[in-house]
Amino acid sequence: VTGLTLYGYFRSSAAFRVRIALNLKGLDYEQQSVHLAQGHQLRAEYRAINPQALVPVLVDGEHRMTQSLAIIEYLDELHPEPALLPQEPLARQRVRSLAQIVASDIHPINNTRVLKYLGSQLKIEEPARNTWYRHWIAEGLAVIEKRLIDEAGTGVFCHGDAPTIADCCLVPQIFNARRYGSDLNPYPTVMHIYERCMALPAFDRAAPLNQQDADN
């Protein structure tokens, strides 16, 4: 019995990362859906859970945790098997740096609140917002593709032959890319790894359309 509750949303790629990690660790968790498309993350009752008004939040007993990568590191420290980071410091650095390309340099720039600001404050129309979205994905995935090709650490997954934090970040980003019509043909190595991940039940069960709130 873990007593874990995940506040998320089926389409949130940051929540998706944490669902993958929880599934890989074999941990049971309840889910609380926060309807991002209807702005429920901005309600006072949710801000009391996370003042940043973002998902995910993982609640473990009396402890509330935010920021997906910090949550996954916590899960990996508390439940070491199967490891989501390799053992050797340089390899850990590599995995974390691949994860951060998604988690810092693609996803936050395309977050709902940023797209809203572009529309409402800067009067950028939807086609230009979608071009923006695909631009930052293309910038990031091109670098990940090149690194996966060039670097010796790449294996069946982003690093070696077991999923790591890097795969937990990469796979949800591909779902976002497809939703916005990104051309994924330039990233065959990324897509091979994506397919291998999605063949694992831990990834498949975490996918947006397999969540209970997916019909919202």
Add this chain to the structure above:
Amino acid sequence: VTGLTLYGYFRSSAAFRVRIALNLKGLDYEQQSVHLAQGHQLRAEYRAINPQALVPVLVDGEHRMTQSLAIIEYLDELHPEPALLPQEPLARQRVRSLAQIVASDIHPINNTRVLKYLGSQLKIEEPARNTWYRHWIAEGLAVIEKRLIDEAGTGVFCHGDAPTIADCCLVPQIFNARRYGSDLNPYPTVMHIYERCMALPAFDRAAPLNQQDADN
């Protein structure tokens, strides 16, 4: 003798984070300046070092490392004293989550490449770009201020009585905020911690104007 070389730029807050961490660890390092304002990060010779065309890069012997937080975690694993993360998993989660608010949810949205896209692709004029810049800082710092007030882990620094990765991220963000004229009065707890950090030589020596390339 460490053989460390840091590719950075005096004003880059991501490079600034790594300079702080290196100084706190007492590690010697050479610096290579990449003139971001003149676009030198986009040159082929720099892309050969980092295909993402961002700073910082830390070179340790034959190994090149990217992504500031992943670099700092590496330094903390390889050189455990003084620790830049607390020992207990929940405390580590807290510190990493505070760091990620800056590293994922403020800084990348205000990165040079994003500001350039706003100007050149979306024709957003400088005043509106500066409002954008201050908006994301205000969103992030308000949350950090609230958490520092509300959460028991806060001490002399963001967590407890020694600097952590959270302080390494927070302090450079304050420099950026000041450069763009952000109102910092709403964040007194943040600013107290900032002042305590800047009283330490490791932070002061890492500051932009104390770098050799600062007159560029």
